[in-house]
Each structure stands twice: as structure tokens, then as C-alpha cells.
Amino acid sequence: MNLRLSLTGLLGALLLAGCSDRPGEPASEPASYPVLWELTNAEGEIEGWLFGTIHALPDxxxxxxxxxxxxxxxxxxxxxxxxxxxxxxKLGELFTRLAFDGSSGASGPPGPLAARVDPALAEQYQELLTTAKVRRSHFDAMETWAAALTLAQVAQQAKAENGVDRALIRDFAGREIVEFEGAETQLRIFDDLPETEQRDLLNAVIGETEDYERDIGKLARVWQAGDAEQLSELTGEGILADPELYEALLAGRNRAWAAQLENLLSARAKPFVAVGAAHMFGADGLPALMEARGYTVRRIQ
Structure with missing residues (x-):
């Protein structure tokens, strides 16, 4: 269920599903809102905020x-x-360069993507190709991680232009905006995965499309309701139950971000941190890591 909690926001892939049971359906005024934390120092002074986002939403x-x-x-x-x-x-050019440069964990030409797909998922894979309106050989020259992200984009129905990240970036026009990673660094995380882990990613994408329609509403409600307990459970399921992928896609990145965030805080600027919701929950989430660094983290919404 939780692939959309783990994938990068680039190319419109989801960290969480949209907040309506049917894409495009207007939402009523919510009774609750997504989780927001406040960071304070030892003197009780506000230092910043942590907010888990989703990268694509319906209207x-x-x-x-x-x-x-x-x-x-x-x-x-x-x-x-x-x-x-x-x-x-620019993002498209970067993705294309990395997706076809042959520098990933695979040895030799990638070969037919169908041969990299679990035979048990062959029917679902074909359904994705039909949805994408492409030939069976369309992804064959593409590295496995890149095919996985592209197929995730095919499966998702929410709109990247409605993503929370984009809205917040617009809010901060005229103020400083910093990147924890940037597009190339983020994509290279996938590009550097061993081929075995790339195939795990690919098969997780394909496998979860079967339940996409059933799960999209549930995931949306959990996120919008600010249900931290369920969100924390989801970050340890599905693809993130794989220790190598969990480390590469979540835990390792969170540790790097926590160090960068501490540097921002030491400069006395008050940062509003807006990253994918999966990075906010559990023992390896940013709130827990910042508490370990001596800050008080309090949920304010």
C-alpha cells in the first residue's frame, strides 16, 4: 500500500495519494489537517517547523x-x-540522461524490461503498458529504476501541479529557498541502487498498481487526518520493509537532512521544512532525529 510513501516527487510520482476518493472531485472542508511540528531550543524559543508533504494532488x-x-x-x-x-x-533532460547512461548497478545492456519483471506480475505490467499507450519494448533501453519511476507516474492520477511543495515554493517567493538534495542528487540515489534493489523497486511499483484505486482514498484520509500512528506504520511496510531500500530511500537521506537542518538552525534563520511525509515518521524520521540533536519537537497541528 505504501509505495506512494516512499517514491521521489520528481516526475509526479507520489509520496502519498491525493486527498479525494476520486481524482478531480472537490473536497469538503476537512475536519482535521496534516501533521505540523514546531521546533524549539533549550530556552523554549521557536527555531522552525516540520511539515510532511505530498507531491501531487487532485483539484x-x-x-x-x-x-x-x-x-x-x-x-x-x-x-x-x-x-x-x-x-x-530541465528535469526531463536530467532524467533522460541518467535513465539511459548505463551507469547504474546493472552490468551490461539492461535487456527487455519484461525479463526484469516478476513473472507473477506480467499481467499487471501489460496493463500499465496499455495505460501508457506504449509498445512492449518501450522501456527496454531504460535502466530499471527509471522504468519504475516512469511506471509509477503512469499509475498515479493526481496532478503534480497541485503538489504541496509547489504551493509552498510559491508562498516563499521573495524569501530564501534551500534544497536538501536537488534534482540530480535525488535521482542519483535511485541510479546508484544495485540492480537487485532496482528490480525490487520496479516490481513494487507494478504490484501496487492493482490496489491503487482501493488504497488512494485511505491513504489520503490518513494523511489529511494527521494520523501519525498509521503514517508511521506505513513507512515500515511494502517496499520500505526491504532494509537496503529503506536505508537508501529514507533513513540515510533523513540523517543527511537532519545535519543540514541543524546548520540552518545555527544560522538563526527560522526554516519551514517541507519534505515528503514518509520522512517525518518513525524512529528515523526528521522529528525523532532532531529531538536526538537536542531540540524540542512539538506537534502543533
Whole structure:
């Protein structure tokens, strides 16, 4: 169920599903909102905020609140995974360069993608190809990780232009915006995975498409309701139950981000941190890591 908690936001792949049971259906005023944390120092002074986002949404989703808007207004700097999300041409060129450069964990030409797919998932793979309206050989020259992300984009129905990250970047126009990774660093995380892990990623993408329609509403409600307990459970399921992928896609990145965030805090700027929701929960989540570094992390929404 939780592939959309783990994949990169680039190319429109989801960290969480959209916040409507049917894409495009206007949402009513929510009774609750996604989780927002406040960071304070030993003197009780506010140092910054942590907010778990989703990178694509259907139209009409209402995720803002007065508490969130106050934090955004008070922040000095926005910290995101990737800042240049609207530069589709540049992102596309970067993706193409890495997807076909042969530098990933595979040895030799990748060969037919169908041969890299678990035979038990052959029917679902064909359904994705039909949805994408491409030939069976379309992905054969592509590295496995890149095919996985592209197929994830095919499966998802929410709109990247409605993503929370993009909205917050617009909110911070005229203020400083910093990247924890940037597009190339983020994609190279996938590109550097061993081929065995890339195939695990590919098969997870294909396998989860069968339940996409059933799960999209549930995931949306969990995120919008701010159900931290369920979100924490989801970050340890599915593809993130694989120790190598968990380390590469989540835990290792979180440790690097926590170090960068501490540097931001030492500069006395008040950062509003907006990264994928999967990075916020559990023992390896950013709130837990910042508590371990001596900050007080308090949920304010």
C-alpha cells in the first residue's frame, strides 16, 4: 500500500495519494489537517517547523489551515527536497540522461524490461503498458529504476501541479529557498541502487498498481487526518520493509537532512521544512532525529 510513501516527487510520482476518493472531485472542508511540528531550543524559543508533504494532488484539495499559514508567514527560509519543480524541461533532460547512461548497478545492456519483471506480475505490467499507450519494448533501453519511476507516474492520477511543495515554493517567493538534495542528487540515489534493489523497486511499483484505486482514498484520509500512528506504520511496510531500500530511500537521506537542518538552525534563520511525509515518521524520521540533536519537537497541528 505504501509505495506512494516512499517514491521521489520528481516526475509526479507520489509520496502519498491525493486527498479525494476520486481524482478531480472537490473536497469538503476537512475536519482535521496534516501533521505540523514546531521546533524549539533549550530556552523554549521557536527555531522552525516540520511539515510532511505530498507531491501531487487532485483539484480542489483543501490542506491549508490557519496554524500552517501562521508558520509559513513567520518562517525566514523554506527547505525542500528539490526547488526547481516547475522546470519540466530541465528535469526531463536530467532524467533522460541518467535513465539511459548505463551507469547504474546493472552490468551490461539492461535487456527487455519484461525479463526484469516478476513473472507473477506480467499481467499487471501489460496493463500499465496499455495505460501508457506504449509498445512492449518501450522501456527496454531504460535502466530499471527509471522504468519504475516512469511506471509509477503512469499509475498515479493526481496532478503534480497541485503538489504541496509547489504551493509552498510559491508562498516563499521573495524569501530564501534551500534544497536538501536537488534534482540530480535525488535521482542519483535511485541510479546508484544495485540492480537487485532496482528490480525490487520496479516490481513494487507494478504490484501496487492493482490496489491503487482501493488504497488512494485511505491513504489520503490518513494523511489529511494527521494520523501519525498509521503514517508511521506505513513507512515500515511494502517496499520500505526491504532494509537496503529503506536505508537508501529514507533513513540515510533523513540523517543527511537532519545535519543540514541543524546548520540552518545555527544560522538563526527560522526554516519551514517541507519534505515528503514518509520522512517525518518513525524512529528515523526528521522529528525523532532532531529531538536526538537536542531540540524540542512539538506537534502543533
Amino acid at each position: 480542489g484539495v483543501q490542506w491549508r489551515s490557519a496554524v500552517l499559514d501562521e508558520a509559513v508567514a513567520a518562517a525566514d527560509v523554506l527547505a525542500v527536497e528539490v526547488a526547481a519543480l516547475d522546470d519540466g524541461v
